[in-house]
Amino acid sequence: MQQHTIxxxxxxxxxGLxxxxxxxxxxxxxxxxTGVVFAVNTGDGARFLNLHPDAVQGTGLATTLGQGDVRVATVEHLMAAIRAMGIDNILVEVDGGEVPIMDxxxxxxxxxxxxxxLRQQRKPQKIWAVKRRVSVEEDGRWIVGEPFPGFCVDYTIDFDHPLVGVQTRRFHLAPEDFERSVARARTFGFLHEVEKLQKHNLALGGSLDNAIVLDEYGVVNPEGLRFVDEFVRHKILDFVGDMALLDGQLWGKFTVHCSGHALNNAFLRHIYENRAQCLERWEAKPQTEQRLPGREWLGQEVPADM
Known part of the structure; x- marks a missing residue:
């Protein structure tokens, strides 16, 4: 597998959200x-931000990257698309301090x-492969990572709401599956929380045009849901984007229970800080020669999107 750019x-x-x-x-x-590099227009020229787990400076409402006084917010949906489309090298110019929330x-x-x-490049793709079981847990929420030849996530959410409740979905990252089952899933929030945030001058860009809003009983948006389980699909989307903040592709099987941006980043920081024990860095080889470090290749089936 070679590196790609656009x-x-x-x-x-x-x-901006x-x-x-x-x-x-x-x-x-x-x-x-090059990797993924953000060029943030500050008014005095561009300032550059490289991907790194420690570059995350905020996880409230969305994931925010920063260094010093330079910040760019709401990067996770764009990063998920970049990761899912197999893009390794891209320069992202942002004017306004935020990636647009779009829909x-x-x-x-x-x-x-x-x-x-997409344009294929000459050098092989760089991969961080999970090489042993690793987990992070906090207040009944957890993420477990295990070795796997690709990127697979089993995600469970549990919200005390009649329309949401417990939802579980398995997803294996591939461009077509991402487009079909995850990319269109929208962010969501609860009406009383949105009203409270906007009273404090937060989430000023949030609206029914770019979020699913829930009242006590159902969806406020007149068009309803795009998927019955749109909520867990969006959480998978966020997870893909938050796990894309390494300088290379991340491979592993991830079991996630009720996580959010903060725990996602805590997990990524943990495996990176302990990368000698948790990760192995390697360059991708042609598909027929791939071997996952640290375990025998047994011809495992790649789980299909359920």
Whole structure:
């Protein structure tokens, strides 16, 4: 498997979830071994942010990257699309301090990347492979990672709401499956929480156009849900995006129970800080030669999306 970038630059504009202001995004091709780099327009020129678990400076409402006084918010939906489409190298220009929320899903970013096209590069893809069982738990929520030749997640949510309740879904990351079953799943929140946040000048860009809003009994949005289990699908989308903040592809099977951005980042920091025990860095080989470090290759079936 070789590294990939996009074929041409593409751009879009939208509303920032935090500020409620118009923000813009431009995606540019990048050279081999560049990785995903954010270029944040500060008014005094661009400041650059590289992906790293420690670069996460905020996990309230969304994932925010930063260094010093430079920050870019709501990166997880875009990062999920970049990861799912197999893009290794890309320059992300952001004007306004936030990635636009669009419709609250990753569908617009997938369309943007499809329009940009993919270009294969010469160097092999770099992978961080989970090489032993590792877990992080907090207040009855947990993430368990295990060795696996790819990226697979079993996700469970449990909300005390008649329309949500307990939902479980398994997802194996592949571009077509991501587009079909995860990319269109929107972020969601509860009406009383949204009203409270906006009274404190938070989530000013949140609306029925970019989020599923729930009252005590059901969905406020007149169009309803896109999927019966749209809630757990969106949590998987967020997890894919939050796990994409390494300088390379992450491989493993992840069992997730009631996580959020904060626990996702705590897990990623844990495995990176303990990477000598938890991870192995390697370069991808042609498909017929792949071997997962630390275990025998037994021709395991890759689980299909359920």
């Amino acid at each position: 074929e041409k630059a593409v751009s879009c504009t939208g509303i 935090h500020s409620g202001r118009r923000v813009s995004l431009r995606l540019n091709p990048a050279a081999e071994d 609250g899903s990753a569908a617009s970013f997938v369309m943007l990347l499809r329009d940009a096209g």
